[in-house]
Amino acid sequence: MDPNAYKHHLVNKYSRxxxxxxxxxxxxxxxxxxxYRYVRIAEPQAFRDALYACWDxxxxxxxxxxxxxxxxxQMSVPQPHWEAFQxxxxxxxxxxxxxxxxxxxxxxxxxxxxxxxxxxKIIADGLDDGSYDVTNVGRHLDAEAWNQALEAxxxxxxxxxxxxxxxxxxxxxxxxxxxxxxEELPEVLELLKGKEEEKVLLYCTGGIRCEKTSxxxxxxxxxxxxQLHGGIIDYARQIKTRALPNHFKxxxxxxxxxxxxxxxxxxxxxxxQCGAPCxxxxxxxxxxxxxxxxQCPACAERYEGCCxxxxxxxxxxSPEEQAERRKGKQPKRRFTSHRKVG
Ligand SMILES: [Zn+2]
Ligand SMILES: [Zn+2]
Numbered sequence: 001m002d003p004n005a006y007k008h009h010l011v012n013k014y015s016r017x018x019x020x021x022x023x024x025x026x027x028x029x030x031x032x033x034x035x036y037r038y039v040r041i042a043e044p045q046a047f048r049d050a051l052y053a054c055w056d057x058x059x060x061x062x063x064x065x066x067x068x069x070x071x072x073x074q075m076s077v078p079q080p081h082w083e084a085f086q087x088x089x090x091x092x093x094x095x096x097x098x099x100x101x102x103x104x105x106x107x108x109x110x111x112x113x114x115x116x117x118x119x120x121k122i123i124a125d126g127l128d129d130g131s132y133d134v135t136n137v138g139r140h141l142d143a144e145a146w147n148q149a150l151e152a153x154x155x156x157x158x159x160x161x162x163x164x165x166x167x168x169x170x171x172x173x174x175x176x177x178x179x180x181x182x183e184e185l186p187e188v189l190e191l192l193k194g195k196e197e198e199k200v201l202l203y204c205t206g207g208i209r210c211e212k213t214s215x216x217x218x219x220x221x222x223x224x225x226x227q228l229h230g231g232i233i234d235y236a237r238q239i240k241t242r243a244l245p246n247h248f249k250x251x252x253x254x255x256x257x258x259x260x261x262x263x264x265x266x267x268x269x270x271x272x273q274c275g276a277p278c279x280x281x282x283x284x285x286x287x288x289x290x291x292x293x294x295q296c297p298a299c300a301e302r303y304e305g306c307c308x309x310x311x312x313x314x315x316x317x318s319p320e321e322q323a324e325r326r327k328g329k330q331p332k333r334r335f336t337s338h339r340k341v342g
Contacts, residue, residue, distance in 0.1 A: 019112040023061075029079040030061075032103035032110045032256070034233060036072040036122065036208040038134070039094050044068055044118045047094070052116045054088060061111035063255070065122045069129075071095070072122035072208055074256060076110045101206055101233045103254070103261060104240060110256035125212050126182035138202065138214030138225035143238035146228050149201055150247050154226075156201040157188055159213050160253070163292065167260060167269045167279040168232075168250030170203065181209060185216060196221045203228035203235075205252065236263045251279050259292075271296035273303065286311035288326050 041047050048066045055062075055075070062075030071094070077085045089095040103110070141149060150156060150170065158165040158173045161184065165175035174191050178184040192200060200222055202210045210227035217225050228235060232252040239246045250268040251260040259281040271278040271294055278296040285305030293307050306312040314322060 016112060023109055023112065026078075030076040030109070031079060031082055032074075032076050034074045034101045034103075034206050035089075035098050036070065036206065037095065037098050038070040038122075038211060041066060041068055041070065041094055048116050048118050052114070055085075055116070056114055058085060060085065061114050063111065064114075064116040065119050066116065067119050067122045070122050074111070074254075075114075076256075099230065099234075101230055102237065103233065104236050110254075110258055112257065123208060123212065124180075124182060125185065125209075127185065127212060127216065132215065132219035134212060134215050136215050136218050137211050138218065138227045140207075140229035141201075141226050142229055143235045143242065143244050146201070146203075146226075146235065147244060147247060149199065149226060152199075154199040154201050155192070155195055156203070157191065159184060159188055159202050159204050159209050163281075164205070164253035167281070167294070168248065168252055168263060169268075171247050171249060173203075185213060188213065189217070189220060192217070192222065197223055199224040199226065201226050201228070204231050205254065206231040206233050232263065233261075236261065253281070269294055271299055272307075273299040284308075284311050286314045288314060288322075 044066045051064070051066070058078060058081040060075055060077050060081070062073060064071065064073040064075065086100070089098060089100075150172075156170050156173045158169045158175045159181075161179050161181065162175065162177050163179070165173070169175055176184055176187040176191060178187050200217065202213055202217075202225065204210050204213075207228065207230050210231070214225045214227050230238075232248060233254075235248060236252065238244060239248075246264055249264040249266055250262075252263050253259065254261050260279065267277045267279045269279045270276060273295060276296045276298070278294050280294060280296070281292055282295045282300065282305065284291040284293070284307040286307075289307060289311045291307045291311075295303075295305070295307075303309070303312050304315060306315060314325065317325070
């Protein structure tokens with residue numbers, strides 16, 4: 001057991017509050033942007049270091065993954081540096097003309113720090129990329145073409161995890177039960193069995209997961225594979241700017257401090273504790289648990305922000321007793337899509 005676990009935890013906790021305080025004190029706006037590209041990056045570590053130095057200097061925040069196969073980024077960029085940020089991307093050959101997706105519903109407080117990590121892959125898909133042609137992707141549809149295909153009754157599959165599609169998805173979409181992308185792919189294949197000759201529509205948050213999935217489906221004999229270009233994030237922007245009908249119901253789950261971006265006005269999911277309509281994700285107030293789940297305001301009050309009576313009893317312990325319980329344990333991100341009564 002790490003004897004410094006308690007100390008580290010406090011440092012992290014306070015630095016998080018300090019980071020939040022700094023963010024609240026800023027006198028400029030921020031833009032929440034996401035982008036990705038599958039592109040050959042010769043030296044991921046050097047590439048990462050160069051990006052980090054530049055972005056940190058501009059006080060950009062976010063979560064970015066770099067791999068030999070490409071880049072996947074979710075960031076918040078200070079408005080005063082937005083032009084310079086874009087110009088900088090343009091002058092890097094790997095990132096030239098990369099499509100940027102700007103969030104629609106945004107208070108600019110989406111990230112607290114900048115993290116740029118080198119990883120073996122930009123999305124953990126569990127696939128052996130050597131076994132099929134990853135560049136043979138589906139047809140990319142813009143929001144208008146997507147709507148037409150939907151209205152014509154094509155099969156649509158949400159290739160995100162269940163906790164994401166639970167709070168929002170396209171009308172009539174198949175929503176797999178999987179909790180990770182790795183588990184998702186075989187399930188999608190199973191769901192689509194027998195539809196090899198039909199038109200299939202795929203979508204995800206920002207489009208990145210559709211790249212590998214569409215190639216994977218084509219490899220498995222699907223003839224007419226289509227994907228929503230730019231994902232739900234860009235669909236939301238296009239229906240606003242181009243005044244198109246919206247076929248997305250509820251919220252788009254996003255992996256930042258906001259946890260969700262409203263696209264459709266309706267609430268399609270329920271509180272995991274009492275079953276009342278609710279699409280607000282929270283992390284259990286018991287840091288040791290940290291479960292991400294849906295909780296309505298009444299249950300938040302009743303359970304003091306906890307997922308269960310058990311967690312509630314933990315947060316009622318003294319800070320010292322709680323720290324003792326946490327010793328050596330790292331809070332991890334966990335999700336539930338299931339109603340869990342405390
Ligand atoms: Zn409730
Ligand atoms: Zn809990």
